[in-house]
Amino acid sequence: MLAVAAPPPPAELDALALRRAAAGDEAATRALVELYQVRVFALVSRMLVGRGRATVEDVAQDTFLHVFRKLGAFDPAGPARLSSWILTIAARRAIDELRRARPTLVADIDPEDPGRGADERSTRRELVAAIERALASLSPPLRAAFLLREYHGLDYAEIARALDIELGTVKSRLARARAELRVQLAEVKP
Amino acid sequence: MTDDPTPAADDAAEVSDADRRALDAWLPALPPAGFSDRVVAARPVVADPTLRRARRRRMAAWSAAAAAAAAAALVAYGALGTHAGTHAAHGELAASAERVTAQVGERAVVVAEPAAALRWTIAADGAADVTQPAGNVFYRVDHGGPLVVHTPAGDVRVTGTCFRVEVEMNKPTQMILAGAAGAAVATGVVITVYEGRVVADTHAARTELQAGTRTVLEPPGHTAVVAATAPAPVPATAPTLDVAHASRDQLVARIAAQDAELVRLRRVPAGEHPGGGLPFVEEPSPDGRPWHDPSPETLKEWAADCLVRYDQPGFDHPAVAGDHGLTADELPEYDAAVSGVQQKFTTLVRTLYLATTNDTAGAETLSLDAMIQEINAKAPPGEDRVDRATLAQERAGMIPKPADTTHEPPLEQLLRAQMALGDQTQAALADRLGADRAAAIRGESFGMRYQKNGCPQPAGK
Numbered sequence: 001m002l003a004v005a006a007p008p009p010p011a012e013l014d015a016l017a018l019r020r021a022a023a024g025d026e027a028a029t030r031a032l033v034e035l036y037q038v039r040v041f042a043l044v045s046r047m048l049v050g051r052g053r054a055t056v057e058d059v060a061q062d063t064f065l066h067v068f069r070k071l072g073a074f075d076p077a078g079p080a081r082l083s084s085w086i087l088t089i090a091a092r093r094a095i096d097e098l099r100r101a102r103p104t105l106v107a108d109i110d111p112e113d114p115g116r117g118a119d120e121r122s123t124r125r126e127l128v129a130a131i132e133r134a135l136a137s138l139s140p141p142l143r144a145a146f147l148l149r150e151y152h153g154l155d156y157a158e159i160a161r162a163l164d165i166e167l168g169t170v171k172s173r174l175a176r177a178r179a180e181l182r183v184q185l186a187e188v189k190p
Numbered sequence: 191m192t193d194d195p196t197p198a199a200d201d202a203a204e205v206s207d208a209d210r211r212a213l214d215a216w217l218p219a220l221p222p223a224g225f226s227d228r229v230v231a232a233r234p235v236v237a238d239p240t241l242r243r244a245r246r247r248r249m250a251a252w253s254a255a256a257a258a259a260a261a262a263a264l265v266a267y268g269a270l271g272t273h274a275g276t277h278a279a280h281g282e283l284a285a286s287a288e289r290v291t292a293q294v295g296e297r298a299v300v301v302a303e304p305a306a307a308l309r310w311t312i313a314a315d316g317a318a319d320v321t322q323p324a325g326n327v328f329y330r331v332d333h334g335g336p337l338v339v340h341t342p343a344g345d346v347r348v349t350g351t352c353f354r355v356e357v358e359m360n361k362p363t364q365m366i367l368a369g370a371a372g373a374a375v376a377t378g379v380v381i382t383v384y385e386g387r388v389v390a391d392t393h394a395a396r397t398e399l400q401a402g403t404r405t406v407l408e409p410p411g412h413t414a415v416v417a418a419t420a421p422a423p424v425p426a427t428a429p430t431l432d433v434a435h436a437s438r439d440q441l442v443a444r445i446a447a448q449d450a451e452l453v454r455l456r457r458v459p460a461g462e463h464p465g466g467g468l469p470f471v472e473e474p475s476p477d478g479r480p481w482h483d484p485s486p487e488t489l490k491e492w493a494a495d496c497l498v499r500y501d502q503p504g505f506d507h508p509a510v511a512g513d514h515g516l517t518a519d520e521l522p523e524y525d526a527a528v529s530g531v532q533q534k535f536t537t538l539v540r541t542l543y544l545a546t547t548n549d550t551a552g553a554e555t556l557s558l559d560a561m562i563q564e565i566n567a568k569a570p571p572g573e574d575r576v577d578r579a580t581l582a583q584e585r586a587g588m589i590p591k592p593a594d595t596t597h598e599p600p601l602e603q604l605l606r607a608q609m610a611l612g613d614q615t616q617a618a619l620a621d622r623l624g625a626d627r628a629a630a631i632r633g634e635s636f637g638m639r640y641q642k643n644g645c646p647q648p649a650g651k
Contacts, residue, residue, distance in 0.1 A: 026230060033226035042218030056219055064229045075317055078336050096518065127215040150205065150213055178205050185212050 011035060012082050022071040033064055036083060039152065040064070040090045046147050047094035047140070049132050059097050063090040080161065084154055088162035091144040098140040127185065134184040138177055145170055146177040283308035294318055296559070297332040326356040343379040343407035345391040353388055353399075356380040379407040480633055482612050489586035496579040497643035502611035503636040505532045505558070515634040520623060524631070527618035531611060538607050539565070542600040562604065569601035575646040577602040581609060612636060 013021070013032055020028035040063055045056045066089050074085055135143050141163050148154040148162060156174075160167045205213065283292055283302055290302045295312035298320075302308055306325020312318050318337040330352045331337050339346040341357055357379050381390055383399045390397045390407055399405050479485055482501050484492070492498070505528065516524055540553045543561040546568050547553075553561070566574070580602070583589045592598070595606055615636055619628035 024233075029233065030226050030230050033229045037221040037225055037229075038218075041221045045219035046216065053219065057222065057225070060221065060225070061229050061232060065232060068233055075315060075336050077313075077315070077317060124215045127212045131213060131216050151218075178209070181205065181209060181213075185209060 015076060018071075018074075018076060018082065021068075022074070024068075029068060032067070036086050037064075039083060039087060042151060043087055043090050043144075043147055044094050046135075046151065047091065047143060048097060049135065051097070055097065059093050060090070063093050066093065080158065083152075084158045084162065087148060087152055087154065091148060091162060095140040095144055098143075130184040130187065131181065134177070134181040137180055141165070142173045142177055145173050146181075149174055280312070281308075281310050294320060294329075294337075298337055299330045301328040303327070322355055322357060324357050326354065328354045341379045341407065346381055347389040347391060348387075352383075354380075354382045356382075381405045381407065481635070481639065482632065486587065489582075490588065492643075493579075493582040493586040493588055495643050496575060496582050496645035498578050498582050498585070498605070498609060499640065499642075500609040500612055501632070501636050501639045502608065503528045503531070503615055504638055505535075514631050514636060516631060520627070520631075523622040524619065527622055528615060530618055531614045534614070535607060535611060539604065542604055546600045565600050565604050569599065572646060573599060573601050574605075574642075575644050577605050578642055579645050581605060585609075608640070 013035055017028045017031055021032045037060070040060050041056065044059050044063065048056050048059060063086070067086055070089070074080075074082065076082070080088070135146065138146065145159050145163055145165075148159050149156075154162065156167055156170045159165075159170045159174075163170070165173075281292070281294065283290060283300070283306070290306075292300050292302065292308075294300055294308075294310050295318045296316060298318060300308065303326040306322070306327050308320060308322050308325075308327060310318055310320040318331075319340070320337065321340045323342065329337075329339070329348075331348050337348050339348075339355055341355060343357075346353070346355060381388065381399060383405075387398055387400050390399055390405060397405065479488075482499065484499075514524075536558055539558055539561050542565055543556070544550065544553050546565050552564075556564070577599075580589070584591045595603060598606075612632065616628045616632045619631060623631070
């Protein structure tokens with residue numbers, strides 16, 4: 001049985017820290033990075049599977065630098081949560097990276113769970129490979145839509161805004177992505 | 191796969207629990223130790239973190255005009271608080287017999303037709319909450335935080351665009367546009383979008399409106415796009431019209447004339463607005479040369495009109511690949527070049543602001559644009575025209591440039607600095623990308639182009 005990790009609580013930077021970060025306060029900007037870096041890495045690493053650790057780190061860092069530059073324009077009272085807004089930037093940066101360069105096949109760091117046995121690790125690798133195959137068949141925006149929905153819990157409207165596509169397109173894209181996923185997983189599931 | 195906007199059923203689209211568990215088997219990469227330190231250290235060096243987007247400068251340039259034009263009808267009161275150059279404020283535009291231009295916060299300019307009423311609140315973060323109970327108002331909204339216009343038929347939400355809201359009291363606007371006769375039944379609201387896009391919210395529907403569309407909102411929420419494209423602007427002055435007794439042709443003509451206002455706002459010589467300047471002047475030089483580098487003959491013609499042009503990058507509106515012809519590889523170099531120019535310019539503006547106001551605290555906290563606005567506002571009347579005349583003649587080679595300009599009035603020094611931003615940016619880019627690429631990128635436009643004209647008024651006027 002695979003362990004299903006509970007998603008982290010959707011913590012957001014408090015309003016005061018947000019204002020300080022927007023004003024360039026170093027401690028606040030550091031707090032912002034520390035609060036959102038795991039989510040950004042999760043999205044970017046899955047978007048850029050096969051591109052290597054260095055590329056993932058570069059895009060993640062670029063995401064935060066862009067966040068800093070644009071933070072003054074973020075509206076806390078607007079429709080987007082700060083986390084969604086940051087993930088939007090991360091997704092777009094990753095999409096740019098996917099479109100910009102041909103993939104350089106680099107062995108990704110595979111985060112291992114040391115508590116698992118060899119059989120379980122093998123099963124997990126097969127599942128991950130199936131997911132990666134499913135995602136590999138998707139265009140970068142579609143891949144982003146799928147990841148934002150399934151791993152980061154963005155709702156359809158948030159994804160539509162993030163990727164600048166129609167709500168209906170989001171739903172149809174995700175339906176197709178899930179269908180592809182089911183096909184791939186059916187080949188490896190016991 | 192193709193993008194099909196046909197919605198899929200939500201419930202059928204969700205993954206199963208088994209697939210969910212499979213997805214959770216894919217563990218993401220974690221950030222390396224010290225990642226936050228690395229990111230914080232890599233932050234771009236920005237001298238003034240309160241800098242606003244450079245496009246707001248056009249709003250600052252318009253503010254003097256707005257204040258003058260709106261003096262009879264505008265009641266704007268009190269900054270309620272300050273933080274890093276932002277301010278919370280309220281304003282109100284009472285129904286007037288004349289067209290009134292007014293600044294709404296730092297990001298919006300409105301042109302209210304006679305009888306239009308407007309009131310607004312600007313939050314400390316710049317978000318604008320506007321209520322338009324009546325009348326016809328043209329809005330130009332700079333990108334930034336949200337701006338919401340509450341109308342009797344629904345809300346219009348934008349982040350940066352150019353649009354018009356017409357509230358017709360007791361007149362079914364859709365029927366008006368359709369030419370139908372009928373009793374007055376409800377308030378109708380016509381929204382015309384010229385640039386960008388807006389979202390119209392009513393109790394029953396949410397509709398995203400693209401540029402070039404016109405939409406009618408009617409209580410209790412019916413929304414209908416009644417024209418695929420906005421009428422082509424015509425060179426006319428928007429007439430005042432009694433809509434209750436107007437014919438369909440008169441109403442359609444009025445709408446077309448109002449649309450021409452957009453063209454006027456874009457193209458009217460800035461000299462007609464006291465202290466004004468127009469952004470995004472995209473017309474090429476008449477001699478076919480680059481926008482920023484006209485021929486000596488053209489410069490002399492401009493000098494006769496006291497016309498100056500300058501371009502600059504958007505300081506805190508980061509470029510992305512594709513902007514200004516930039517490739518992704520060139521972006522870091524472009525950002526670094528612009529950052530250097532920005533720092534020097536900000537330092538100078540602080541100095542000029544201090545010389546103008548002696549406000550040390552303000553120099554440390556105000557945004558770049560706020561300081562520029564103050565320098566403009568505190569200059570003696572007419573000095574901007576004198577400065578334009580001087581600099582236009584200098585640039586045309588008609589008079590020599592002073593060897594030392596540091597003793598010139600602050601406003602003149604400011605204009606000199608603004609007019610040098612394009613050359614400075616190009617030079618900084620040339621150091622990093624080479625002269626040819628720098629010239630090509632500038633040729634694509636740094637993003638901000640300004641043109642100001644208007645000569646000194648003869649004595650007695």
